[in-house]
Amino acid sequence: MTVKLTPEHKMLLALASKAQANAHAPYSNFHVGAAILDENAQLHASCNVENAAYPLGQCAEAGAISAMIATGSKHIKQILIASPNDDFCPPCGGCRQKIAEFADAQTEVHLATQQGEIKTVKFTELLPLAFGFDKDE
Numbered sequence: 001m002t003v004k005l006t007p008e009h010k011m012l013l014a015l016a017s018k019a020q021a022n023a024h025a026p027y028s029n030f031h032v033g034a035a036i037l038d039e040n041a042q043l044h045a046s047c048n049v050e051n052a053a054y055p056l057g058q059c060a061e062a063g064a065i066s067a068m069i070a071t072g073s074k075h076i077k078q079i080l081i082a083s084p085n086d087d088f089c090p091p092c093g094g095c096r097q098k099i100a101e102f103a104d105a106q107t108e109v110h111l112a113t114q115q116g117e118i119k120t121v122k123f124t125e126l127l128p129l130a131f132g133f134d135k136d137e
Ligand code: THU
Pocket: 025, 028, 030, 031, 032, 047, 048, 049, 050, 057, 058, 059, 060, 061, 081, 089, 090, 091, 092, 095
């Protein structure tokens, strides 16, 4: 399937891929990048950061959210997750809840393969009935 990439897709993909190249993932060797477009048209990106104490590792999405919050923005309009292979890398359950904190019913989640194929879903499709999510309009 060929999906026409919007300028937002291209910017998010470029930034997520750049962060992905810096992933610290020596334990899983699974390098992930994430990039956010916020309500102020600012972009934020990060990668996964693993730790020798495995449970302390952080997903790429969590880092991108922290970067957004640190600039004073509060809303995820779009988030793109760059996979290291030909399969999409949908956010883990914990990251879906972290995204929910700053998402609304319009928030789009773009899943990108290493080849640059992109599939877009609404955040609410990924986490219906999210705890604490009362932003339906
Ligand atoms: N990972 C992410 O960074 N984001 C995801 O959406 C899924 C998984 C990371 C966590 C860990 O460092 C590695 O990928 C393998 O699970």
